Amino acid sequence: MKLYDSALSPFSRKCKIIISAKELDVEIVQVDKDGANGYASGDSPLGKVPCLERNYPEVSLYDSPLICEYLDALKDPWLPKGGEGRWKAYRMHRIGDGLSEAVYNYRYEIVRDEALHWSQIIERHETAIRNVVTYLDGIIQYVPTKWSFGSISVVCALDYADFRAGHIDWQALAPNLAKWHTGFKSLPEWAETYAYD
Numbered sequence: 001m002k003l004y005d006s007a008l009s010p011f012s013r014k015c016k017i018i019i020s021a022k023e024l025d026v027e028i029v030q031v032d033k034d035g036a037n038g039y040a041s042g043d044s045p046l047g048k049v050p051c052l053e054r055n056y057p058e059v060s061l062y063d064s065p066l067i068c069e070y071l072d073a074l075k076d077p078w079l080p081k082g083g084e085g086r087w088k089a090y091r092m093h094r095i096g097d098g099l100s101e102a103v104y105n106y107r108y109e110i111v112r113d114e115a116l117h118w119s120q121i122i123e124r125h126e127t128a129i130r131n132v133v134t135y136l137d138g139i140i141q142y143v144p145t146k147w148s149f150g151s152i153s154v155v156c157a158l159d160y161a162d163f164r165a166g167h168i169d170w171q172a173l174a175p176n177l178a179k180w181h182t183g184f185k186s187l188p189e190w191a192e193t194y195a196y197d
């Protein structure tokens with residue numbers, strides 16, 4: 001199997017944490033942008049990373065929540081099989097992704113020429129970032145302090161927020177979340193997949 005990857009992508013990083021933690025046999029392939037096609041990410045018509053190419057190219061998987069669920073299921077699944085725990089894990093995974101999306105959208109606004117900046121949209125994304133970290137700060141004591149289907153997404157989003165929207169200083173807004181996040185930095189998979197130096 002091959003994971004089409006770009007080192008800075010928080011969506012791709014979630015997949016790499018699972019691959020590393022579970023020692024899965026997946027080749028990580030760095031891809032470049034291909035103009036209006038997006039990334040040259042295998043046979044994904046979306047042109048986005050990550051994309052997971054399995055043994056049959058016609059059944060590649062795209063969109064990171066789906067790829068994470070597939071990879072997780074290959075060995076000792078973190079995602080609970082059913083019950084409320086499963087919904088909680090999906091929910092945490094998706095709020096982490098939503099944070100990454102808000103940071104990503106913010107970034108795409110501010111890299112335009114200044115004359116094209118749309119201040120209401122920039123403020124919309126910044127507000128979403130602030131609201132999500134404040135919300136997470138209040139519930140983080142219920143979220144596992146080790147890798148799980150939910151925590152991978154939140155950890156990747158927080159590092160990405162630091163990298164692309166550091167002026168928000170999410171740690172100051174969310175001290176409980178900051179403490180929780182710091183606990184992951186000593187895990188080998190964190191350092192191995194961290195690309196924001």
Ligand SMILES: N[C@@H](CCC(=O)N[C@@H](CS)C(=O)NCC(=O)O)C(=O)O
Nearest residue numbers: 009011038039048049050063064065
């Ligand atoms: N919902 C997608 C989002 C993936 C995504 O937006 N990836 C970005 C990189 S962080 C990308 O490939 N952007 C290229 C483009 O849209 O042209 C997922 O979770 O996989």
